[in-house]
Amino acid sequence: MKSYRDRFHIPKRREGTDVIYFAGNSLGLQPKTARAYVEEELEDWAKHGVEGHFNARNPWMPYHRLLTAQTARLVGAEESEVVVMNSLTVNLHLLMVSFYRPTADRYKILIEAGAFPSDRYAVASQLRFHNLDPQIALVEAADILAAIEQEGPSIALVLVGGVNYATGEYFDLEAITRAAHQQGTIAGFDLAHAAGNVPLHLHDWNVDFAAWCSYKYLNGGPGAIAGAFIHERHHRSTLPRFEGWWGHDESTRFQMGPKFEAMQGAEAWQL
Known part of the structure; x- marks a missing residue:
């Protein structure tokens, strides 16, 4: 080197x-x-x-596709599962629109204790958006696996940083995903301090979604474009999402039709 x-x-x-x-x-x-x-x-x-x-x-x-293959290798994903777009917190919000679907019984979001402040802001604002009180619905856990076991039936989403920005702890993302799924809970990750820093195998670990920036261990600098991962099993689901021009099928995009026709894979989440 x-x-x-x-x-x-x-x-x-x-x-x-x-x-x-x-x-x-x-x-x-x-x-x-x-x-x-x-x-x-x-x-x-x-x-x-x-x-x-x-x-x-x-x-x-198609400029974003210049990075698709490298990005997929970086996070251990299929190429259809990743898209380079937006900034980190924007992507987290767009993904929570799809994957945080609270019900009367299952409504909590679990994050790690000492999470990066921006993650906490985003999660708390999503809870308030759904008319929920973060004092009740936000679970901050020092022992993530124990919290999933204890709170599982009431947790709608586990959203953990891949590597804690302050302590450097690299969480066992595969074990967290498996524990969340055993409880019927969605598993998502903020990989801001993990992408480009530690080995990742998001597809094989069965992670539901993830987002990351490129200004830390990918050396892009503030304002550099971010990335998102959506596991292929969700690509043809009926999950709601915010939709816009760039997520429309590019083969018919310029026909200017009134009906949204989604791109295939993670690209459908583009705005």
């Missing part, structure tokens, strides 16, 4: 020596190739204008 250092611009100290850079989880170093790639897109924009959607060297309309 030593030679990879030469592929990046290394910031300098005042005296001219290279800094020792440990901030890749917030913003990766700039690859020396980045400028050329940006200029390539600007050149295609200048040359093609709107036709760049289809005629650019990397056509813009």
